[in-house]
Amino acid sequence: MLIGLISDVHSNVIALESVLSxxxxxxxxxxxxxxxxVGYNPYxxxxxxxxxxxxxISISGNHERALLTGDISDFNWFxxxxxxxxxxxxxxxxxxxxxxLKDTESVSVEDTEIFLAHGSPNDPDEYVYPEDVEPGxxxxxxxxxxxxxxxxxxxxxQFKEGIIVNPGSVGQPRDQDPASAFAILDTDTKQVxxxxxxxxxxxxxxxxxxxxxxEKLALRLRDGV
Numbered sequence: 643m644l645i646g647l648i649s650d651v652h653s654n655v656i657a658l659e660s661v662l663s664x665x666x667x668x669x670x671x672x673x674x675x676x677x678x679x680v681g682y683n684p685y686x687x688x689x690x691x692x693x694x695x696x697x698x699i700s701i702s703g704n705h706e707r708a709l710l711t712g713d714i715s716d717f718n719w720f721x722x723x724x725x726x727x728x729x730x731x732x733x734x735x736x737x738x739x740x741x742x743l744k745d746t747e748s749v750s751v752e753d754t755e756i757f758l759a760h761g762s763p764n765d766p767d768e769y770v771y772p773e774d775v776e777p778g779x780x781x782x783x784x785x786x787x788x789x790x791x792x793x794x795x796x797x798x799x800q801f802k803e804g805i806i807v808n809p810g811s812v813g814q815p816r817d818q819d820p821a822s823a824f825a826i827l828d829t830d831t832k833q834v835x836x837x838x839x840x841x842x843x844x845x846x847x848x849x850x851x852x853x854x855x856x857e858k859l860a861l862r863l864r865d866g867v
Contacts, residue, residue, distance in 0.1 A: 644669055645751055647809040647825040647834070649676035649760075649791030650703070653683035653728065654813025655692055657822040660841035661812050662696065668826060674749060676791035677703030677760030679740070681721060682814050683846060684853040686728045689813075690736040702743035703760040703791065704767050710741055716767075720856045727855060748785070752829045757785035761792045769793050770808070777801040787827060787834070796823040798834050807834050814859075820866035 646665045651658050665673065675698050680686045693700055705721075708714050709729055714722045745766045747758040761768035763783050770779075770790055775797075780788050786804040795817045796810025810823025817823075821838035828835075843863050850860040 643671055643752060643829045645756070645827040645829060646670040646673035647676070647789050647807060647827060648673060648698075648812050649789070649809050650678040650794050650811035650813060651675065651689055651693075652678055652681045652705070652811065652813035653686040653689050653724075654822075654841075654846060655685040655688040656846050657813045657841045658689060658692060660839050661822050661824050662692075664837070664839045665824070665826075670826065672751065673698045674747075674756065674758055674789060675700035676758050676789050676809070677701045677743075677766075678705045678791060679703070680709060680725075680728050680732070681705035682724045682855075682859050684849045684855060686732050687736055690732075690739055694739060699747065699749060699758075700743060701747045701758045701760060702740070702745055702766075706740045706743060707745075707766075709737075720859050723856050724859060727853065748783075754787060754827070754829045754832065755785045756787045756789060756827075757783035758789050759783075760790065762790060763788070767792075771795065772797040772799070772808075775799045775806050777803045777806075779806060780804045786832070796825075796836055796838075798825070798836060805832075805834050807836075809836070810838075814863065815866040818866050820864055 794811035798807040809825035847860040
């Protein structure tokens with residue numbers, strides 16, 4: 643069985659549609675999202691509605707928590723502007739959906755135990771970079787596969803205890819590759835494949851400008867930074 647792994651869609655429904663198209667072509671049967679559905683980009687309602695339509699299992703990220711609490715003290719000016727804009731246009735139905743998301747989630751697929759955490763199992767806001775990864779993170783979750791996000795940097799690390807993967811960001815990559823990032827787990831082989839796919843970045847930039855979102859957020863999409 644093929645499982646799609648995504649994170650950090652950040653209100654970029656155009657990028658998400660491209661990733662889902664690739665997954666459909668591969669025969670992916672279930673999709674897991676490691677948080678940050680909203681923020682930065684101009685399609686929060688459309689993105690949430692697509693996740694709900696496709697029954698994608700998602701956890702909450704720091705942008706969802708900030709949207710619910712109104713606490714943006716840890717956000718830079720650009721992220722704060724985008725989140726305030728989001729709070730003004732998000733529907734009550736989609737806000738209710740966000741309010742029900744958990745900070746972590748355990749998912750059992752066939753004989754594979756998967757744990758989702760946005761930052762790390764220890765702290766939902768912790769940034770875990772490739773050089774920080776250690777097998778103890780798997781041990782504390784009792785999982786075969788730990789899926790994390792938050793950094794927008796794609797990587798996987800394989801240990802005898804299992805695999806730790808950050809599928810990268812669908813909607814705002816920051817590893818100098820502007821293509822949407824995702825990963826595929828094959829539960830038969832227990833292997834994870836990192837993948838990328840392009841999308842219409844210029845359309846997103848155009849719509850961000852129409853929404854009067856910060857120009858820096860729009861232009862960074864071209865460079866994947």
